[in-house]
Amino acid sequence: MFKFSLFSSSLTIGENAPEFSLKDQSGKIRRLSDYKGKKLVIYFFPKAFTPGWTLQVRSYREAYEEFQEVPASIIGVSTDGGWLQERFHSACGLPYPLIGEGGKDVVQDYGLKTAFLGSAKRRTVVIDCDGVVRAIFKGKRSMDPRPALELGTFGEIAN
Numbered sequence: 132m133f134k135f136s137l138f139s140s141s142l143t144i145g146e147n148a149p150e151f152s153l154k155d156q157s158g159k160i161r162r163l164s165d166y167k168g169k170k171l172v173i174y175f176f177p178k179a180f181t182p183g184w185t186l187q188v189r190s191y192r193e194a195y196e197e198f199q200e201v202p203a204s205i206i207g208v209s210t211d212g213g214w215l216q217e218r219f220h221s222a223c224g225l226p227y228p229l230i231g232e233g234g235k236d237v238v239q240d241y242g243l244k245t246a247f248l249g250s251a252k253r254r255t256v257v258i259d260c261d262g263v264v265r266a267i268f269k270g271k272r273s274m275d276p277r278p279a280l281e282l283g284t285f286g287e288i289a290n
Contacts, residue, residue, distance in 0.1 A: 139243040142267060148173075148258045149240040154213055155228035156220040159205065163262060170203035171258040172279055174243070177209060180219060187253075187274040188223050194276040195226050201280075206230060208237055255279065 141147070152162045163171075176187055190204055198205055205227040209216070216231030230237065255273040257266040272284065274276050 142256065142264055143212070144230060144264050144267060146264055148256065149237070149266050151230075151237040151240065153230045153237060155206075155230050156213065156216040157228075158213070159228070161228055161230060163258075164286050166204055166258070167262060168260050170201060170204065170260060172198065172203055172255060172276070173206045173208055173241075173258065174255040174273060174276075175208050179213075180222075185223065188225060189228075191273065191276045192223060192225050194280070197280055198276070203279075205276075226286070 148163055150163045152160060155161050172191075174187065174191060187209055189288070191207065195205065207225070207227070207229040209231055211231040213231050216229040220229045227273075241254075251255070253270065253273045255268040255276070255278075256264060257268075257279050259265050266279060268278050
């Protein structure tokens with residue numbers, strides 16, 4: 132039986148980010164609670180090795196040092212399998228983790244699952260030191276890491 136919903140619960144600015152516990156590209160378990168006391172940027176992308184998403188992950192790679200100066204951690208999430216995330220991570224030379232294995236769960240929990248394909252919607256979520264969602268960027272703005280830096284998002288988040 133094929134079942135899908137056109138609507139999913141959506142993440143709201145000011146609410147606690149949903150906890151997750153998922154393997155990254157190297158098999159290491161990553162939990163939201165591991166980032167308690169730290170600023171975190173999670174960007175969601177539909178599929179590895181596609182032109183748009185390769186540009187997205189590389190743009191975050193290029194801005195990595197700026198995020199380190201904030202300081203803020205970065206995680207990329209898609210619904211791709213762990214083996215594909217490992218290859219994608221290596222091919223792009225990323226200094227931050229990618230979550231794919233089990234990514235469908237976190238995509239669903241964050242309300243970012245597409246209705247028909249079950250992949251992730253293109254979004255960037257900024258989470259403060261207390262685990263509260265402070266900004267959500269959609270569309271093209273989610274592909275560029277600069278809005279979180281240039282618009283002062285991090286400047287408004289207390290340590």
